Amino acid sequence: MRSLSVVSLIVFAALCLAHTASARTPIELVDPIPALDQSQYQIGAGIYDITGPAAQTGMMGYAMANQSTAGVHFRLRARAFIVADSTSRVVFVSTDSCMIFTSVKREVVLALQRKYGSLYTQDNVMLSGTHTHSGPGGYAEYSIYLMTTLGFSKDNWHTIIDGIVNAISAAHDSVKPGRIMLNHGELLDSNLNRSPFSYLNNPAEERAKYQYNVDKNMTLLRFEDMNGNELGMVNWFAVHGVSMTNQNKLISGDNKGYASYAFEKYKNGPKSTPGMGPFVAAFAQSNEGDVTPNTRGAFCNNGMPCDFAHSTCGGYSENCHGYGPGRDQFENTKIIGTNQFKKALELYESAKEPVSGPVQFVHTFLNMHHVTVQPAFTGLSAPVSTCVGSLGDGFAGGTTDGPGDFNFKQGTNSTSTNAWWNILAHFLSEPTAEDMSCQHPKPILFNSGGIDLPAPWTPHILPLQVFRVGQLVIIGVPGEFTTMSGRRLRDTVQQVMKKHGMTNGIPVIAGLANAYSHYIATREEYQVQRYEGASTLYGPWTLAAYQQLYTGLTDAMLSGTKVPPGPTPPNLYDRTFTLQLPVVEDSAPGAFGQIDQDVKSSYSRNTTVTVSFWGANPRNDFRTQDTFLTVEQLQTDGSWKVMLVDGDWDTRMYWEEVWLIQSRITITWDIAPDTAPGKYRIRTFGKSKDLLGYYTPYVGTSSVFTVA
Numbered sequence: 001m002r003s004l005s006v007v008s009l010i011v012f013a014a015l016c017l018a019h020t021a022s023a024r025t026p027i028e029l030v031d032p033i034p035a036l037d038q039s040q041y042q043i044g045a046g047i048y049d050i051t052g053p054a055a056q057t058g059m060m061g062y063a064m065a066n067q068s069t070a071g072v073h074f075r076l077r078a079r080a081f082i083v084a085d086s087t088s089r090v091v092f093v094s095t096d097s098c099m100i101f102t103s104v105k106r107e108v109v110l111a112l113q114r115k116y117g118s119l120y121t122q123d124n125v126m127l128s129g130t131h132t133h134s135g136p137g138g139y140a141e142y143s144i145y146l147m148t149t150l151g152f153s154k155d156n157w158h159t160i161i162d163g164i165v166n167a168i169s170a171a172h173d174s175v176k177p178g179r180i181m182l183n184h185g186e187l188l189d190s191n192l193n194r195s196p197f198s199y200l201n202n203p204a205e206e207r208a209k210y211q212y213n214v215d216k217n218m219t220l221l222r223f224e225d226m227n228g229n230e231l232g233m234v235n236w237f238a239v240h241g242v243s244m245t246n247q248n249k250l251i252s253g254d255n256k257g258y259a260s261y262a263f264e265k266y267k268n269g270p271k272s273t274p275g276m277g278p279f280v281a282a283f284a285q286s287n288e289g290d291v292t293p294n295t296r297g298a299f300c301n302n303g304m305p306c307d308f309a310h311s312t313c314g315g316y317s318e319n320c321h322g323y324g325p326g327r328d329q330f331e332n333t334k335i336i337g338t339n340q341f342k343k344a345l346e347l348y349e350s351a352k353e354p355v356s357g358p359v360q361f362v363h364t365f366l367n368m369h370h371v372t373v374q375p376a377f378t379g380l381s382a383p384v385s386t387c388v389g390s391l392g393d394g395f396a397g398g399t400t401d402g403p404g405d406f407n408f409k410q411g412t413n414s415t416s417t418n419a420w421w422n423i424l425a426h427f428l429s430e431p432t433a434e435d436m437s438c439q440h441p442k443p444i445l446f447n448s449g450g451i452d453l454p455a456p457w458t459p460h461i462l463p464l465q466v467f468r469v470g471q472l473v474i475i476g477v478p479g480e481f482t483t484m485s486g487r488r489l490r491d492t493v494q495q496v497m498k499k500h501g502m503t504n505g506i507p508v509i510a511g512l513a514n515a516y517s518h519y520i521a522t523r524e525e526y527q528v529q530r531y532e533g534a535s536t537l538y539g540p541w542t543l544a545a546y547q548q549l550y551t552g553l554t555d556a557m558l559s560g561t562k563v564p565p566g567p568t569p570p571n572l573y574d575r576t577f578t579l580q581l582p583v584v585e586d587s588a589p590g591a592f593g594q595i596d597q598d599v600k601s602s603y604s605r606n607t608t609v610t611v612s613f614w615g616a617n618p619r620n621d622f623r624t625q626d627t628f629l630t631v632e633q634l635q636t637d638g639s640w641k642v643m644l645v646d647g648d649w650d651t652r653m654y655w656e657e658v659w660l661i662q663s664r665i666t667i668t669w670d671i672a673p674d675t676a677p678g679k680y681r682i683r684t685f686g687k688s689k690d691l692l693g694y695y696t697p698y699v700g701t702s703s704v705f706t707v708a
Contacts, residue, residue: 005214016490022171041085041178043223044175046084052076053071053155054619054628054671055068056657057069059133059249060133062133065147067247069250070654073251075251076253077257079255090126090359091126094128101516102514104161104164105162106122110638112165126513126514127513127514130251130285132242132252133242133402134241134252137153143577152452152577159624179223181601182354182468182689183347183352190336191215193483194292197289197411198532215279217485218343219468219472220233220347222348231279233263234284235342241254242391247329256284261337262338263336287489288480290525292322294322296325306320312409316409317404329675338415360467361557364463364565367461368569378523385539386545388438390447391446391535393422393536394409394442395445396445397409397534412529429450434601435450441529445701456572462478462515463476463478473506473508475550476510476513477511479519481519486509490580497558500558503530518535519531522537523543526539526540585657585689585691588615589614590614591614593686593701595611604707604708609705611702612666615688615698616698618655623685628646629684631643631645631682632682634681650672651667653665679707681702681704683699
């Protein structure tokens, strides 16, 4: 996540409107199914649409107030996997969302318990975001994440929650005896360290253990039933979801979403409808904190390299940008997504190592303020402590994936260049001398752990979770670990695994899981105070605290020791706010669905079809498990067959507001080189809203055109 605009944070801090949570219907209990033996499990996979409002909703990730949704690149999905043995089961869900927030996990578990009783709990359900920066936001309860999204979006929140629950339900309904195969390998040319200056501050002897300054490893699980029928795949690979830039306004799953789309198309067939299964392929996130897909590196507008320590051009961060491997953001997304798809397919097809052993899990909540960290995890002679959460000046400097504003820059240990903004920010909560000493050398910009307006800005009660599936241990972390932080945590957990006889065990990090608490940099990276260090909320010993905590959790899981649930995170639903005005009324120059700019009569392959209609606001109907558009081909019997929908890569839907209450819907189709010749048409679908609040479905249809 990039820095939030300082102005947005200060101006919107006190604005809030309350909402009331809606009730849900209880559903009949379903019992778990026993597994067969140590190498045979009960497994299931499911997928569901979580695409939210495609208009007028701030996007989550770059935290830019002027970046709000205005169409669909391709749809977002939740992908769920269930693994059970005779005594235990776990659920892992990868979502095409920027991150998971505590409130989402809370409501997902409550909905599952209404449906399945005590089968699914906080303990055995893990939700992990892919970290796309091109999804609608407004689904958090903590205030800082609502500042640039016009506040809380109840409809988007429910869409994500309901989609995850439906994906898990689909996985539950598909559970059958099966086997899991594991494989891992290196993927090159697909990620780059965006803060190499920070990475170089780690000890030379530690850096010497690794060939690269980012993790190139991909770890993959292959799921199949006892007859060898393929059910799904999940892998973990570290790379940010920022191939789509901060200028993009189309909902998009970014590079990991494209990789999932490509893999599912490959397995379900080229004519399959996206997101409808049966094969489910998840490209889950890992320790991507300092890892960018912009593999050409960062440059100034004049083509010169940015300042190495601060990522500035002429002293300013605004003109230093990372560049991907392609010509534009769409090609960047496809290239990095294709690379992940191809590597995953290679690992999937060659997966031979059977997963064998018990299914186990452990979970607890912990207050991350003032955790006492023992010398065994710090190398010091006396215990130290984590701090009350805060964000430093370098946080407002942004990253090369999304630079900051107002002369904030990365790698600063001083407030002198931004004294005025620091004074304003400290009106919200003045850090104490103890806070400043604890966070040193971070210059505190936002004392976020002390701001409670209109609700707490950042969390301090966080979920920590570990799964075991045979020899694989999945570490669910509530934030963004940098490359070296992730390596240290994996090494720490692996030592515990070896202590319990898991000499062949493989630990993986599932990032942005169950909650979000910004970044976790190493202590050495923290000293530099680039973006990742400045965004490490709980001070220089945050990573050491996590190493200590996950050591205890993993040890408890493997020894079968019960872990206390810990303090319950607050339910802040009634303290959320929104500045988003509802859709009052839709209007059109003529009928809704009427053509504004029609297609041409004929097109060749490798060209683009464009048509626009007079439509309505997409916030009226998210078209969940459906589509805003179709590309249809005329069949020999005179019927029309749907060839593409808005979940496909080759189509895009753009929304444009005209005269406040009018909407222009523009649809493009990039005709692929293997497109069959024939007659085609494009259609659009939506609902209009009248002044009395009634919704009316409409359809728009282009003229027929030829593809030759």
